[in-house]
Amino acid sequence: MPTAPQNTDELYQALEENDRRPYGRTRTVTAEELVDAAEQLAEPVPLVHALFELQEAYTYGSEPRKSPVVFARLLNLFDEQPDVFDERRRHTLFWRFKWVADALRVLPEIPLAGLRQWLTEMRDRYEKAGLGLQPYYGQAYQLAAHIGEGTTLAYELWAGRSRTGLSDCEACEICERALYHLAAGDDERALNDWEPVLAGKESCQEEPARSVSYALLPLLRSGRLDRARELHLAGYRNCRRNPSMSGEVGRHLEFCALTGNEARGLELLAENRNLFGEVDSPLDLFDFLTGTEVLLQRVEALGHGELPAAGYAGRTWTVAGLRAEVRGRADDLAARFDARNGTTAHTDRRRARLDRAPLVDALELTLRTRGLDEVAPAAPVAAPAARTAAEVPESLPELILRARTLDEQGHPDARACWAKLRTLAASRDYAHPDDPAVGPLAQLRADLLSDEASRTGEKDEFAEAAALHEEAAGLYEDAGAPGDAAVARACALLATAEIPAEISAEGAEGAGSADGADDADGADGAGGADGAGGAAVKAAALDAAHAAMVRLHEEASGLAPHQEARLLRLRATALGMRLQTSGDEAHVAPVLAEADLLLAFATRHDLGGQISGALLLRATTHALSGDLPAAVTVIDGVLDRLKAHGPAWHLPRTLALRGRIQLGLRDAQAAQADLAEGLRLAADWPADVVDTARLHADLAEVCMHLGRPDEALRHLTRSAELELRRGSRTDAYCAYSNAAQLCLDLGRVEDCIALLDSLLAEPDVAAGEVDDRLVAQLRLTRARALHTGEDLKAATTEFVALAAESAGWDDDPGSHVMIAAETAVLLGESGEFGRAREAAEQAIAAHARAPRYEQLSGCLRELARLQAERQGSEGLADARAHLADAGRIADEARAAEYEAQGRSLDTALAYEHGRVNAYAGEYEDALAALGKALALLGEPTPEKGEDHAGEWAECVRLTAAVEGIYLERPAPALNRLDAAVSRLTALGHTEEAEPLSSLANRLRDGE
Structure with missing residues (x-):
């Protein structure tokens, strides 16, 4: 507390401010300081209020030892100066006898005789004051239940009595009755008693959170698993x-x-x-x-x-x-x-x-289900595969040769071999085989660097990947393996080309294809650069990389077929990525030409993986050029070939590509079939090799097109968890962010909050190691979920914090408009109109740099409505000021030829003028404004649709209410309503006409 209150007005203001704080040390310390300040004022009434506040802080701040001490002071004041306690303060004093009983009971150092003595004191005081004894018997029962003796009699003496004005609230008494039956082993009766609290019909400071925590296990025992899950999520958060x-x-x-x-x-x-x-x-x-x-x-x-x-x-x-x-x-x-x-x-x-x-055995509590194996901080691991991987040879020479053979084929099992070799080679007692077939140690170290570079590139860490490839190339040259050196240098060229404007997570597929034949879809998925300028830089870099690869290929000698095929594949991939980056039709033919070179070479040397890779590159190129039917035709041929000749691990990616193209053709059913089959086949291979995460993400999109959002949600969360396991944390958080938003859209508020709470508690998020805008998006979705879940206090706190942070986003003022506008509305809903105005001013200032006409206009109109509704005529001036600002926004939008998605900003503004003036009692002004809104809306027609009819009907209803009820002109109001009902009914909008008919009947009854 900066300065102590100097008079009673300041003290009461400080007490009111402290009452808004959450319970905890800050509130408690402030309450202690306010008691000191009240003592200095030497006035008993302010001191009583300060002591009440301090006892509440101790009670709900979990400091039971101090609560009875404060109450003793209050009781002494009551005995010495009873006139200080008016009816309200007297009620509070006698209510808190129960608080002291609760506090003494939880302290084992207080003798049992002391507890009973206090209950006797409570009974005597209640009897002397002429108060009913049901609260006393309630405390006597709770003591018996605590001790574990005499509970049945104590329960009957309490539960059989009528409630009084000092009885615990209904929610708390319901909980005590339920706990009595629970202790007796009667789960069903306990749950029946609890239902009003669990359903939210009865609540208080501690309820329903307290009851929920006790009801969880009875719900499980009675088989109500979904209810237990739902209550766990909501109850824990509280x-x-x-x-x-x-x-x-x-x-x-x-x-x-x-x-x-x-x-x-x-x-x-x-x-x-x-x-x-x-x-x-x-x-x-x-x-x-x-x-x-x-x-x-x-x-x-x-x-x-x-x-x-x-x-x-x-x-x-x-x-x-x-x-x-x-x-x-x-x-x-x-x-x-x-x-x-x-x-x-x-x-x-x-x-x-x-x-x-x-x-x-296993109840799925949250959308982010994890096992104990995933709790320990460790290197990410791939998801377990259903197929048993080929056995890794024990003999070191055999292991090295096996790894190289599998790598030449692009076989997924190569990674297991390289992983084992990496461990062996890193040991202090490693002895490299003296075997000409194996080659020198430098060659093995180069192999391991190439594998590491490939995995690094898949994480979009292109600069590091390029450096590793270059280092590997040097070692290959030292080892006398010029063909491998050429391939490594080509990989470094492609990785370097991706550095200037890093591609999206999907673009990692391009990096993978550069590193080996295991990537079946070549240029598919390469992301565009950020902005037109970035795209041009990116395309130029890829063009230069391709030219350098061609020179490298021409100058290389003694290449083995698999090495030459990889160089051709890298050349084609560079051009494919250039096409996707630029979108230039002139770049289509060069990709197809390179793909044909690769296909001819791979066919001549019977390199199955590269044959399918070349064909899929052709299919992807057709898709990028907009010729989706041609792409499907090529892919169908590839699938036939893969099913007949393999390699089998290319099937999941091929089906995934066909699924995406089918979705582009607007055949969601066919897309779902392809992707589902791809996912089924992917189970036979490591998730990172066949990109199972991408399959789940694509299936989520398809499920949304098919109207199956719950299924989409499952695929999204699965995709996110797979990304997390393979170390792609940014991609994982993005997927989880989409899942959280979908969850909120589906009305699964508690699921959304629980998921986001889990993500925001991740060590790298808490440590600030994740992109701040991504974290802000997670927090924003959580704040919206809290608002939807009617936790206005928590939502407002988060929005205020986000608004303060986003104010510094000079590169993104538009997001600040959105956040500040939403913050202003929440503050308005909380009745804090001064702070709401400040937030709205922030939004207006940011809007000047990045216009957000509809969002800002909606915010200002809603603030005006809230203020007029809450404050009536006293808030009219401020409400009209908000509407004046909204009017200027509408003028700006009109000048910029901006078209709102729904009704026009001018129409919405006129309607809000009508509502605001009606709330403030300015009915003539309200009627005029609503008339303008009706004129701007125009009468419903078959072409304007149901939404327009609903808006028009509501505007007619409010106009007629103002005219017929508040201005007492029922005749014109009835004419208006009857005409509107006829028009709506003729157009088939009977549901929209019902409220108008109801109001008309009310007006006729009034006549």
């Missing part, structure tokens, strides 16, 4: 990282452990590592630690005790080490509670949780 809800977090961790989601459990534990040090309530800590131990015990039982785990600060933990620490602390807490209570209830409850077997 309690995570919250010290006062650490017990709830512990039960969510337990839920993960018992549903085959141990990896998610560890992820959530890491997200809540703050709870190890911030929870001051021993009972809440006991619940959290027990749930944590259930998770850690399960992970260790599955053989992953060595995995890293997030635990207490100050040291690095493994699962096994943290479990031992947690077990000791939780056992100690259980013993302390049982010693205080004189029972074994806490030890027994803890043992029951730890002994519980998994309830479901």
